[in-house]
Amino acid sequence: MEAVRKPLHLLEIEEELAGPGKTEALARYDAVLAGLENRIASAMKTGLPPDEYPKVEVLREANVLARKILRLTVRVDG
Secondary structure (H helix, E strand, O other): OOOOOOOOOHHHHHHHHHOOOHHHHHHHHHHHHHHHHHHHHHHHHHOOOOOOHHHHHHHHHHHHHHHHHHHHHHHHHO
16 A cells, blocks of 8 residues: 655755755755656647647647756756
């Protein structure tokens, strides 16, 4: 049985990215976002229903932005 994980809050993520393990935290969060990017690309490549495409395109753009913000957060705090 998989353990139930408590959802992270933005402040907790920010503290992790500013702490001593920020490099590892950056890699971990970026890996999650990269995985999402790969799933989005795969879905777009295989084809989506016309009404789903705009939603997935917005999600793709938000994911790209999230990865940029993640890197900037570490760079600014570091």
